[in-house]
Amino acid sequence: MTTISTEEMTTILKTAQQGLSLLRDEHSTISRTLEAITSGLNDDEISLPREKNAQVNENFEKLMTGIDETSLMMLVAQMMKSDDLRNQKTRDLQKLLNDENGWLREELAYTQKRLQESESAVARLEEELNQLRFLDSMKNVICDTNTASLADESSRIPIIDVLDLGFDPEEEMSNNNNSAPSRLQTLNALVIQYIREGRTEIAGPLCKQALEELMSTSGKEHPDVATMLNVLAMVYRDQQKYKEASGYLEQALAIREKCFGETDQLVASTLNNMAIVFGKRGKYREAEGYCRRALKIREMVFGENDPDVAKQLNNLALLCLHQGKYEEVEDCHRKALKIVEGIDDTTTLKTQNQLASILLKQGKYEEAQGVYKTILTKIHKKSGGIEGKSLWEVAEERQRKMEKGEKMEVMETRQLEYLEKLVD
Structure with missing residues (x-):
């Protein structure tokens, strides 16, 4: 069976309509002629012309019906043609969307795989780096045993970068609840991944694109806009454009305070990020103000003994x-230590180390020595030290035996050699 296209059907219908119109005109002429003839005839002669006129009128009505039906069919054909065009456009758009979705799925799968690998590698390296840093910081303390040397050591304590014990910007971003559409969530995840990889030149334009789309779809004061402004600020922070980062964070803070109130935990997150950026700019007084506001909110939301409060205290x-x-530094570290002690050993050791450092700066050498001994005792136990003996007790006993020329037990010697390697 041959399929007729819409264009061919329209052409056929137009031809048929023209033919029917010609026949209609012809029948109309014949009808008028017959009427003129019958007007001059008597009753005996009028019967035949009248029958012909009736037949012509009947055919004329059929022709009119045919013309009307042809016009209707042409209208239907035009509507079908319009529907075909719309369907074709829809199919083309659907194919384009399918291709784009396929590409996005592949990109998402690849990105998720890279993200998992990167997170595992970063976590492993951070743990190793923290251990090495801490052991390196302990080396000088172990070697310096008298008060005078402790005083010298306190003058050489390095300045610690701002907020290296508390919340970092990436933690803040991952804690934000994002109710944006899935496409924008994907963009947000890509931006965060690029920030972690240090590829801020890619993260910046992506983040701005997502921000513009959010503003156009959700409005300029939507909570998701604040989230994206927060992420964009972190991009500029990594690019050391701290002034621009501060501006975006101030916008995010205004939106979140309006949407959630001034005591919401998301407001605290933004305040903490502002403290980071202002600290990077060297504006420590302003940074302190934002940090104190964040601390007050976290204490209200989580309670004064929450680990998040301890992190904010360290900040x-x-x-x-x-x-x-x-x-004030000493007071903050003591409060933080009271919260985390017995909960998080790593944070406890770091906080104790910072507390000991500030005690040295104040000349409180005996207190600092006590804190350092506590730290070393924990490290000694974790490293499998001699049971019932602290590190300095083992060292003093070893020194006495060496002076007397006595032989140490094999196991004790191995333990001390291990501790020397740990310190070195």
Whole structure:
């Protein structure tokens, strides 16, 4: 069976309509002629012309019906043609969307795989780096045993970068709840991945694109806009464009305070990020103000004994350290230590180390020595030290035996050699 296209059907219908119109005109002429003839005839002669006229009128009505039906069919054909065009456009658009979705799925799968590998590698390296840094910081303390050397060591304590014990920007971003459409969530995930990889030149344009789409679809004061502004600020922070980062964070803070109130945990996250950026700019007083506001909110939301409060206290301590507020630094570290002790050993050791450092800066050598001994005892136990003996007790006993020329037990010697390697 041959299929007729819409164009061919329209052409056929137009031809048929023209033919029917010609026949209609012809029948109309014949009808008028017959009427003129019958008007001059008598009753005996009029019967035949009248029958012919009736037949012509009947055919004329059929022709009119045919013309109307042809016009209707042409209208239907035009509608079918329009539907075909729309369907074709829809199919083309659907094919394009399918291709784009396929590409996005492949890109997402690849990105997720890279993300998992990167997170595993970063976690492993961070753990190793933290251990090495801590052991390196302990080396000088172990070697210096008298008060005078402790005083010399306190003058050489390195300045610690702002907020290296507390929340970092990436943690803040991952904690944000994002209710944006799936496409924007994918863009957000890609931006965060590129930030972690240090590819801020790619993360910046992607983040701006997502921000513009969010503003056009959700409005300029939507919570998701604040989230994206927060992420964009971190991109500029990594590019060391701290002034621009501060501007975006101020916009995000205004939106979140309007949407959630001034005591919401997301407001605290933004305030913490602002403290980071202002600290990077060297504006420690402003950074301290934002950090204190974040601390107050976290204490209200989570309670004064929450680990997040301890992290915020450590942040505040480091900002106060840059301003020479040593007593406040000590107070913050002691409060943080009271919270995390027994919960998080790594954070506890770091906080104790910072507390000992600030005690040295204040000349409180005996207290600092006590804190360092506590730290070394924990490390000694974790490394499988001699049971019932602290590190300095083992060292003093070893020194006495060496002076007397006594032989040490094999196991004790191995333990001490291990501790020497640990310190070196």
